[in-house]
Amino acid sequence: GQNIDQPTEMTATEGAIVQINCTYQTSGFNGLFWYQQHAGEAPTFLSYNVLDGLEEKGRFSSFLSRSKGYSYLLLKELQMKDSASYLCAVRDHQAGTALIFGKGTTLSVSS
Amino acid sequence: DSGVTQTPKHLITATGQRVTLRCSPRSGDLSVYWYQQSLDQGLQFLIQYYNGEERAKGNILERFSAQQFPDLHSELNLSSLELGDSALYFCASGESGANVLTFGAGSRLTVL
Numbered sequence A: 001g002q003n004i005d006q007p008t009e010m011t012a013t014e015g016a017i018v019q020i021n022c023t024y025q026t027s028g029f030n031g032l033f034w035y036q037q038h039a040g041e042a043p044t045f046l047s048y049n050v051l052d053g054l055e056e057k058g059r060f061s062s063f064l065s066r067s068k069g070y071s072y073l074l075l076k077e078l079q080m081k082d083s084a085s086y087l088c089a090v091r092d093h094q095a096g097t098a099l100i101f102g103k104g105t106t107l108s109v110s111s
Numbered sequence B: 001d002s003g004v005t006q007t008p009k010h011l012i013t014a015t016g017q018r019v020t021l022r023c024s025p026r027s028g029d030l031s032v033y034w035y036q037q038s039l040d041q042g043l044q045f046l047i048q049y050y051n052g053e054e055r056a057k058g059n060i061l062e063r064f065s066a067q068q069f070p071d072l073h074s075e076l077n078l079s080s081l082e083l084g085d086s087a088l089y090f091c092a093s094g095e096s097g098a099n100v101l102t103f104g105a106g107s108r109l110t111v112l
Helices: none
Strands: A002-005 A009-013 A018-026 A029-037 A044-049 A053-057 A060-065 A070-075 A084-092 A099-101 A105-110 B005-007 B010-013 B019-024 B031-038 B042-050 B053-057 B064-068 B074-078 B087-094 B107-111
Touching: A002 A084, A002 A099, A009 A018, A018 A029, A018 A084, A018 A105, A029 A060, A029 A070, A044 A053, A044 A060, A044 A070, A070 A084, A084 B042, A099 B042, B005 B087, B010 B019, B019 B087, B019 B107, B031 B074, B042 B064, B042 B074, B074 B087
Parallel strands: A009 A105, B010 B107
Antiparallel strands: A002 A018, A018 A070, A029 A044, A029 A084, A053 A060, A060 A070, A084 A099, A084 A105, B005 B019, B019 B074, B031 B042, B031 B087, B042 B053, B064 B074, B087 B107
16 A cells, blocks of 8 residues: 655745655555645646656745655745645556555645 | 546436446547546556556445446446445546646536
């Protein structure tokens, strides 16, 4: 099976940098994903890592360490619209091409 | 608009009833995935279909079933509904071998 852990809630202020951590345990790791979800809306894709290292995409970056079963999502220059849930997900060979999601981290950005 | 279409957007029904949720994937996507999202459980994978065939199963209850039709749209059938089945049900689609899943806007089911 799979186990994915991430903090339940985080708070930050506009303009700041926040790092959301995710640890996972899976027997057939085949990629790690981050999605953003605003309340009541569909999750939208942010980033994908399958090899160790940092992937940068604008204000968002994602890091992966496969040996440690660890990833983080880094959000820079926070804006109020970044208030949302951030979902860490893994792809496991045992689940085919489906993504298995953690419970998500709710980020609140204040002015 | 993600290109994944789900109907209905909202559905209210009573315990013991049966409902059908419908999903049309993005043009060209052969895979359809169903997820259930409740407040306490997060986004739970239910089942995947690829080009009409069941490909993977997650935490899908025996009271739930799904199918994918030749035109690639999919339906999720929920029967003998219980209060605990109240949730957002998302459909996602993906290309063959692609990594990214694209989600529809969801169907919110309320069981009273």
